[in-house]
Structures are given as structure tokens and as C-alpha cells.
Amino acid sequence: MSINVEQVSFNYGKKKALNTLNFTLESGQFSALLGPNGAGKSTLFALLTRLYSLQSGSIQLQGLDLQKTPTQVMQQVGVVFQQSTLDLDLSVQQNLAYHAALHGFSSAEANIRIALELERMSMADRANEKVRALNGGHRRRVEIARALLHQPSVLLLDEPTSGLDPQTRKILNQHVRQLCEDQQLTVLWATHLIDEIHSQDRVLLLHQGSLLSSGTGGDLCTLSGKKQLAHAFEYLTQHTVAAA
Structure with missing residues (x-):
């Protein structure tokens, strides 16, 4: 495995931003972290990149513990943040x-x-x-x-196409997918845009700090009974809100 997240929660004061996340990502895999604005995507990225300290749970990258060997871990990671630097x-x-x-x-x-x-x-x-x-x-x-x-062996991209036009977003997405294929990079691409995700992609569906699903885009459709990924995403998030 390339990324392993176990029992990770994070609070801003009394507000829970992440709620007991568990998932693993395989090496050389393009994965999408999908969720609406405010779902907790940027908080998770801040933990993965050590901008925030873990409050609970553990994170391993390439078999190395982020808290125990932070320097070695970060040598394995490339990051593109939402805001340009x-x-x-x-x-x-x-x-x-x-x-x-x-x-x-x-x-x-x-x-x-x-x-x-x-x-x-x-x-x-x-x-x-x-x-x-x-x-x-x-x-x-x-x-x-x-x-x-x-x-690096891991590339993290937090809303990398924010503010770009549809054609530019598509080209950039294709570039990263090609890098993943050519170099066996493990890619985690955070987005709230359904059209940036393919049905075969591993999709971590994050909503209100909780992980609703971690299968492929096709699995989300099966789980929701919807044929289109956009409809599956809408159904699953609304269904979760209604059940809360």
C-alpha cells in the first residue's frame, strides 16, 4: 500500500471536520477525493502534508509512519495546494x-x-x-x-483545477493521469467536480467529514442504483443528510 489512513478524526474546537476516516490507496493508483466544499478534503490534505498535527489515528505513507518519521515521509510526497504558491x-x-x-x-x-x-x-x-x-x-x-x-512516489493535489475553464481542467487532469501511468505515481486528486472522475477511478466520497464510500466510480453507481456518477453522488450525499 502507498497511503494508509486509520481512525483519523480532526476537530476545530467543538466542530468535527473529519470523523474516523479509514482507507488505503495502492501504489501507482489514480484516486479521487470527492466531496462538496466543506466536506473536509482540505483538512485531510493538511494532515497528510503535516500542515496540521494529527489529533487521533495514524497515517502511513510508503510504510512509514507520518508522526514517527516525518522527514522520510515528506521526501516521498509532492504537493499541489489549492492556492498557488x-x-x-x-x-x-x-x-x-x-x-x-x-x-x-x-x-x-x-x-x-x-x-x-x-x-x-x-x-x-x-x-x-x-x-x-x-x-x-x-x-x-x-x-x-x-x-x-x-x-516523489506520492502526488497530492488539492482542488488543482479550481478557477480554470472546462477545457483547461480536462487537459490538466489528463496530464496527471498520464504521469500516474508513466511513473507509477500514487495520485490523490481532491475535487468537487464530477466530470474530473472516471468510472474506473478509486473514489473516496467524503461528506461532512465522514467517508461515505471508497470504491470505484462504478461502485458508487451500483451502491446508489443510479447510472450516472453525478446522480450517484447527489443521491448518496442527500440520502446521508436525510438519515442523519
Whole structure:
């Protein structure tokens, strides 16, 4: 297994954001973390990336415990957060070079890795452009390239297509799927958009902090008795609210 989450709960004061989550993700798998805004997706990502400390439960990545060996774990993880963290006044190359330096790469090694990842993301010809001049989709590609510089085995993306147009969202989603296939990356893609999920994808359906289902998109349809994933998602979330 690549990611293992056991009995994880998290509260903001008296408000429960996550309620006893349990799931595992296999290596080389594209998985979607699906849920409406406020479902707890960003809270889970904050725990997976150590922005928040665990209050209960445990998280293992690549067999390593996040609390016991945090440095080793984070060396295995690449992250793209919902809010962009690029320096708009630096070029693409400068942004990536700065990140590579934080990982301790020499200039020569950094240049090799930067060239490789920009080529992989079809951004090699934009290396010397300032990030401010790029559109939203291209900025996201740069952030993904940056997240992969240290060759992680796990890639976490929190609402990576937020604010992008449908065509750009589709292209970016396809790029990440190809990376998953080519490099055997374990990908966890958080979204509230049904059209970013395929029926064969592993889907973690999160609603009001609880995990409603962790099967494939097709399993959600079977569970709900609906033919379309969008209808299955709507049925399952509404049914849960009604039963609460």
C-alpha cells in the first residue's frame, strides 16, 4: 500500500471536520477525493502534508509512519495546494530552481530535473517567462512540475483545477493521469467536480467529514442504483443528510 489512513478524526474546537476516516490507496493508483466544499478534503490534505498535527489515528505513507518519521515521509510526497504558491515576479525556471535548492540539489542536477519536468508538462518553451505572464492552467502545470522535482512516489493535489475553464481542467487532469501511468505515481486528486472522475477511478466520497464510500466510480453507481456518477453522488450525499 502507498497511503494508509486509520481512525483519523480532526476537530476545530467543538466542530468535527473529519470523523474516523479509514482507507488505503495502492501504489501507482489514480484516486479521487470527492466531496462538496466543506466536506473536509482540505483538512485531510493538511494532515497528510503535516500542515496540521494529527489529533487521533495514524497515517502511513510508503510504510512509514507520518508522526514517527516525518522527514522520510515528506521526501516521498509532492504537493499541489489549492492556492498557488508560485512567485509571480520570478520566471518559471527561477521558481523551480529555488524549490530545487531547498531540496539540496546542485545547480547542475536542478537544471536537469527542471528541464525533464517542464518537458513532461509541455512547458519547456515557457521556462524563461515570468509566472505572472502565464494563464491559470500553465501556472498549475508549473506547480505540478515543481512538486515532482524530487521524484516523489506520492502526488497530492488539492482542488488543482479550481478557477480554470472546462477545457483547461480536462487537459490538466489528463496530464496527471498520464504521469500516474508513466511513473507509477500514487495520485490523490481532491475535487468537487464530477466530470474530473472516471468510472474506473478509486473514489473516496467524503461528506461532512465522514467517508461515505471508497470504491470505484462504478461502485458508487451500483451502491446508489443510479447510472450516472453525478446522480450517484447527489443521491448518496442527500440520502446521508436525510438519515442523519
